[in-house]
Amino acid sequence: MKLLHCNGLLSSSMLLLLAAIFALASWEQAMAFDPSPLQDFCVADMNSPVRVNGFPCKDPMSVTADDFFNAARLDQPRNTMNRFGSIVTNVNVTQFPGLNTLGISLARIDYAPLGVNTPHIHPRATELLTVLEGTLYLGFVTSNPNRLFSKVVKKGDVFVFPKAMIHFQMNLDHHKPAAALSSLSSQNPGVITIASAVFGSQPPISDDVLAKAFQVEKNLIDWLQSQFWENTNY
Structure with missing residues (x-):
């Protein structure tokens, strides 16, 4: 009877341990974004025929300081002459191979007067937006229930759009352009x-x-x- 009792306690303990392990694994999966790098850097080899989840690495001995530099000129306004009155200038791994495996990217958004960055999602990234110029009305919608979180923000303000949520921005000024800088938690947010x-x-x-x-x-x-x-x- 004592042995059966001990076995019962052991079984219960093992079940609790397994449950904790699975819960931790599920939590880590839920918190995961881009995979963590396993080396100091992995500059993308854009000429490689290999197709992986990301990009293969260049030979580290052929990497130079220029691989970690991109002359994006994000201080310069862009042409917003289109039907929406906005344009996004991305700086992700496609334009900047040095970002490969680092889990970050940038984008500049320019808005004409009353221009709109139309509702969209980034399936692989959370977005942190900083207003550079102007006044924006922006927001995002949650999954279930479909609740809208919106706010009017001005130069110097910061707003976050959680990963994969539908979000948008609009320049409220009728006469002046606006601009914002977005930081994203993926090398290739989509x-x-x-x-x-x-x-x-x-x-x-x-x-x-x-x-x-x-x-x-x-x-x-x-x-x-x-x-x-x-x-x-x-």
């Missing part, structure tokens, strides 16, 4: 612009599906799908 993804996908999503989803007539969906869906987030 972007899905909601309107162009839904109505401008190739091949298009069935208008039956979209008419049912948005509870509108199919002719409206057909008209929306016929428009040119410019993406200014690249």
